[in-house]
Amino acid sequence: MLKSYKWTRRTASIIFLLYLSNPVVAGDNYEVNGFVTQGYFYTDNNNFYGDSQNGSFDFRELGINGAWNLKDDLLLSGQAVSRLAGGVDDGDPVIDYLLLDYRFFEDQNGSAGISFGRNKNPFGLYNKTRDVSFTRPSIVLPQSLYFDKARNLELSSDGIRLYGRKFFDSGVWDSELVAGIPRKDKNIEFAYLNRDWDGEFSSSKGYLFRTEYRPHDYSWVAGLNYGNFYFDFDGPDSPAPGAPGDGDVDIGILAFSLQYNLQHWSFTSEYMRQSISWGSLGGLYALQPKNVSESYYVQAERRINDQLSLFIRRDILYIDKNDRDGKRAEALSGRPAHSQYAFDWTLGVGWRPAKNWLVRAEWHRIEGTGWLAVQDNPVASDTEEDWDMLSLQATYRF
Template identity: 30%
Template sequence: MKISVNLLVLLGLTLFVFSFSASSSDNFNWRGFVAQGLIQAEHSNYIDDEGDLTLKLTEVGLNGSYTFENSNFRVAGQVVYLNGGNRYPEGFRVDYLFFDWRAITNLDWQVNVHLGRVKNYHWLYSSTRDVPHTRPSIILPQSIYFDAFRDVALGVDGVAVVANTSNSWGDWEFNWSYGNSPISEEQTKNLIAPTSMGNIEQEYVHQGNLVWHDQVLILSAGLLDSKFEYVSGAQDFFIDGKAQVQRIILQGTYETQNWLLAFELFRERNIYNNLIFDGFINNTQSEGGYVQGRYLINKDLALTTRLDIFDLDRKDRNGETRSAQSGGQIPAYFGYQDQFTLGVSWTFAEDWQLQAEFHRVKGTGRLAPVFMPNIMHNDRKYWNIWGVQFAHWF
C-alpha cells in the first residue's frame, strides 16, 4: 500500500491552515529545536571523506499538532533541516505528517490509528531520534540506528496502530505498521555506490512489536519484514535486482532513580537477488546490538557509556571470507563494526543542552556505501569519533 504525494500535501495544507486559524487555541501546539555542533571522524568517510573537523552537525526542526474540536482526530507533523555530512543527504525533509484517530478509549483499552507519513514506534529510540535533546547521545548505536538508513527507518508512508492496555501482569503496548518510504537518488548512491545510476524503491516494510512494562522494567520483542527493488539506470554498473530484509529484535530497559540501563539485540536476514550480475544470490544473517548505561549525577547532568557490536555475517564475524571473495581488495574489517561510546549530557539552562562524546571504533562494517565500500578513505581498522553539540528547544 502506497500513500500518494497528494495525500501528504493535503495533510500538510491542513496542518498549515489550522496553525493560523488556531494559533491561540489550546487545540494547537507547536515546538521547535535548533542544534549545532563540531564533529570529527578521522580515517573514515563517516562524516566526510577527508576526516577533518567539521561543522556538519546541524539540526533544525519545527513540529506541531492540531486536535479537531469535539472529535477524536488530530493531525501532527514535523519538518527538519539536517546537515550531517555523509551520514544522510543534506537538506529539508518531512519527518512525519499523519492523521491520528483515537479509535478506542475506555477503562481497558486505548487504540490509536495513524494514517500518512507515520512514525516508527518499534525501536527504543526510533520515535525520538529526530529530536536532538531526546537522544541519549549525539550518535546512536549504529548496529540498530544505521545513519545511512535514517530517513527510511524513521517512519513510513502508510498506516500504524498503537494499542495500550493493562491487566494484573502489568502494562502492555502493541505497535503495528505497514507502508513504504521514498528513497532519493542521493540516498541510493549513499547505500549502493556513488557510481550507481538507478534508484531503490521500497516495496513495503511491515513491522510489529509487543511491549510489557511495570514501574521500572520494560521488555519488548518485535519482527520486521521489508522488500526493496533496484531499478537500474542508463549505463549503470548494476542491474535490476531485489532485496528482502527480515529482522527479529529484542529490547529492554531498567530504570531506577539514578540509573537507566538499556539494550537492543537483533538478528537480520538479508537476501539479494541479481543487482551485481544476472543470477547473483546472497543470503546472509547479520547480528548485532548494544548495551547502554546512563547515570544521572543530578537532574541536569548525565553520563552515558555504551558497547555496540555489529557483524555483517554471523558466519563470518571476522570478515575474512568476504575479503577472500573480493580477492583481498576489501579488507576484513569491513565485515564488522564494534563501537565503545563515552558521553556526557548537561542541561545548563532552561531549554539548553550540551552533549559531548567520544567513540572508539573497531571495523567499518556500518559505513556507507554498502555494496561498494569506500576503501580509500576507510583505511584503518581502528578509528575514532568525537563530537560536541549545543541544542536549544522552544
C-alpha cells in the same frame, strides 16, 4: 552556478522553518515546537559527518513540529526537518512525519486507534524520537541498530498505523503495526549495496510490528520488533561486470529491547538480526544471495542530578554473522575485511544548563568501519580499521 543555487535554496528553506517556529505557539487544542542542533566531529582516521579528520561542523538539525487536536479522538500532527549530515543529508527540508490519527476506542481498560499518512516506524526504544537530542541518550545513537546512513528508511513510512494499548494491574502492554511504503533514497543504495550503481530503487513496500510491555512505574521495559521491507531495483539493460541488474532486495528484521530503570541509573540493551535477500540482482550479489547481519549493544547511564548525566556503551555490529572477520567478503568484493564489522566503546556526558539547552560530549574508540557512510569515505581501501572520534553537540529547543 548550480552549487550557489542549491545553497541559496537551502538557506531560504532554513530561514523559513525558523520563521514558522519562532515564537512557539500553543493553545487549548494545538501546539507548535522546534529544535536546533549543531554538532562537531573530529576523527583521527576515517570520516564521519563530513571531513572529520580535519574537524567537521557538517552536522546540523533544525526541526519544527506541531499537533492539533481536531476532536477528542482526532489528532493531526507532523514534523519538518532540515538535516545536514556530511555526505548523507544535504540540509534540504523534508517531512519526517505527517499524519491524521483517529482513536476509535478508549475505556478504563485500554485504547485503540488508526493513523494515516507518513507514520513514524515503531522500531526499538529510540527511533520515534531520534531527531530530538533531549529524547535520545547520546549524540550518536548505537549505529549497529540505528543506522544514520539509512536514517529515512528506519524513520518513517507512508501508509497506515494500527495501535492498541491494554492496561493490567501490573502494567501496560502496547502494540502497533505500520504498513505501507518505506521511504527510499540514494542512501539505501549506499547502505545496502555499498555504492551508487547505475539504476535505482523504483518501488517499495513493507511493514514493521512492535509490541512492548512495561510496569506502571517504568522500572523496566521489554519490547519485540518484527518486520520486512521490500525494494524493486531497476538496473541497466546491460549491467557492467559484477553490477546489479533488475531484481529486488528483501530485508527482514527481528529485534529485542530491554531497559531497567532505577532512580539514578538506566541499563539498556537491544539486539537485532537482519536478513537480506538480494540474489535476484545478479552480479556480485548472486555470489552470496542471502546475508544475515547481527548487532547489539549494552549501555549504562548514570543521572548525577537533573542537569548532569554520564553513560558508557559497548556497541557491536557484524554485517555477516557467518563471516565475522570479513575475510570472505573481502575475497568476493575486494572491500577491506574491517568494513564488515564495527566494535565501538563510547563514553559520554550530557549537561542541561537551562530547561531549553542541552550540551553533550562523547568519545568513541572504534575497531572496524561497518557503519561508516560510503558517501563520506568513497575509497574503501583508504579507511583504517582502528580509529577514535570526539563529538560535541549543543541543542536548543523552543
